Amino acid sequence: MKFNTKTIHGGQKHDPAYGSVMPPIYQTSTYAQNTPGGHKGFEYSRTHNPTRQALENAFASIENGEFGLAFGSGLAAIDAVIKLLEPGDEVVSTNDLYGGSYRLFTSIFKKFGIIFHFVGMENATNIENYINEKTKLIWVETPTNPMMNIIDIKACSDIAKKHNLLLAVDNTFATPYLQQPLDLGADIVMHSATKYLGGHSDVIMGALVVKDKELAERLYFIQNASGAVCGPQDSFLVLRGIKTLHIRMQRHCENGQAVALYLNSHPKVEKVYWPGFENHPNHQVAKEQMNGFGGMVSFTTNGNNYEAAIKIVEKLKVFTLAESLGGVESLAGHPASMTHASIPKKEREKTGVVDSLIRLSVGIEDEEDLIADLKQAIG
Numbered sequence: 001m002k003f004n005t006k007t008i009h010g011g012q013k014h015d016p017a018y019g020s021v022m023p024p025i026y027q028t029s030t031y032a033q034n035t036p037g038g039h040k041g042f043e044y045s046r047t048h049n050p051t052r053q054a055l056e057n058a059f060a061s062i063e064n065g066e067f068g069l070a071f072g073s074g075l076a077a078i079d080a081v082i083k084l085l086e087p088g089d090e091v092v093s094t095n096d097l098y099g100g101s102y103r104l105f106t107s108i109f110k111k112f113g114i115i116f117h118f119v120g121m122e123n124a125t126n127i128e129n130y131i132n133e134k135t136k137l138i139w140v141e142t143p144t145n146p147m148m149n150i151i152d153i154k155a156c157s158d159i160a161k162k163h164n165l166l167l168a169v170d171n172t173f174a175t176p177y178l179q180q181p182l183d184l185g186a187d188i189v190m191h192s193a194t195k196y197l198g199g200h201s202d203v204i205m206g207a208l209v210v211k212d213k214e215l216a217e218r219l220y221f222i223q224n225a226s227g228a229v230c231g232p233q234d235s236f237l238v239l240r241g242i243k244t245l246h247i248r249m250q251r252h253c254e255n256g257q258a259v260a261l262y263l264n265s266h267p268k269v270e271k272v273y274w275p276g277f278e279n280h281p282n283h284q285v286a287k288e289q290m291n292g293f294g295g296m297v298s299f300t301t302n303g304n305n306y307e308a309a310i311k312i313v314e315k316l317k318v319f320t321l322a323e324s325l326g327g328v329e330s331l332a333g334h335p336a337s338m339t340h341a342s343i344p345k346k347e348r349e350k351t352g353v354v355d356s357l358i359r360l361s362v363g364i365e366d367e368e369d370l371i372a373d374l375k376q377a378i379g
Helices: 003-009 050-062 074-082 097-110 124-131 155-162 213-226 232-242 245-264 283-289 304-314 346-352 365-376
Strands: 067-071 090-094 113-120 134-141 166-170 190-192 206-210 269-273 296-301 331-334 359-360
Touching: 003 245, 003 304, 050 067, 050 206, 050 232, 067 074, 067 213, 074 097, 074 190, 074 206, 074 213, 090 097, 090 124, 097 113, 113 124, 124 155, 134 155, 134 245, 155 166, 190 245, 206 213, 245 269, 245 296, 296 304, 304 359
Parallel strands: 090 113, 090 134, 134 166, 166 190
Antiparallel strands: 067 206, 190 206, 269 296, 296 359, 331 359
């Protein structure tokens, strides 16, 4: 199947009971057995649930993987990946990443003896400077949040294979519509399915997809043992969201480009971060590993004034000031005070998350309305 067909049919079967086209919401915690161990493949819904299983099959299909896992949130999915490690193991992570990932790494897992190195990965060869015999995992986020840096997944894969490391890629911003990291050599793909996969700002969920059976079995064990799973209602909502992923992403990309071009020409805007610009540091890599440039755009204003940035986001009317991204509606955020507030100011500014930075999740509204809203808010 081609991608657009996979979003609708990939990994899916009509319900065997009555031929239901959409998987029913199996709102049950447990399943009847005719004898101890005599069941139809389902015993307890923390371990397996038919609605969640249908979603996990869809996750695997759209990422060209073999095994999908659904979690209660994106951070729960990341948590499961780090639980593959042991005290003393080391991780090389990009230094420009979601603040929640940084908080999980430094405030939770660091105290259990796992060491994290946060490094710039725009030049992938820089990663090797931080690899030693204790390194077990490379954690990549591309495009990065919120600076829209592009990391060469294939180059990272070559390094990971050279040193026998796992490579995990957070594919939340791009979605499998734009890039498929497993095909580029990654071992694990992670999504905050809350975002584009769900697509309607009505669910919290995380996803992992892998190809290797042994790795999948280790992750399934962690998923069941730790129990951070999603419920059947949420599984149904994200499965429904995936069915329109391709048409939504097409419009996100179109509107993202229009907004980026407008901001780039605005006299009060200092810099626009969007990988579609030819002067973007890794524009060529983005062209090679992505099928478009997405709907995420960040920008700074002249003077780098904190209060001025706050006033802009407060004046927006079509864009909603809110956490998160990837929904059909356009959202605006101020990373320094919102998504990246957990990162110390000195550390966040090293990666470009300055006081005036504004991050936009460009939705699927009419582009003229979005540009008019930015025009009145920026002045």
